[in-house]
Amino acid sequence: MAYVCLQCGKQIKDISNFVRCPYCGYRVVTKERSSLAREVSTD
DSSP: OOOOEEETTTTTTOOOOOOOOOTTTTOOOOOOOOOOOOOOOOO
């Protein structure tokens, strides 16, 4: 599972027991969204 740091924007592949960006030290990361487009029917 890949994560993205909200401050520097770099990808983080491995998150250990605490959440912190290894590049800038920022503590807010989000899960990276997949590029898979989904179509939902409204019927």
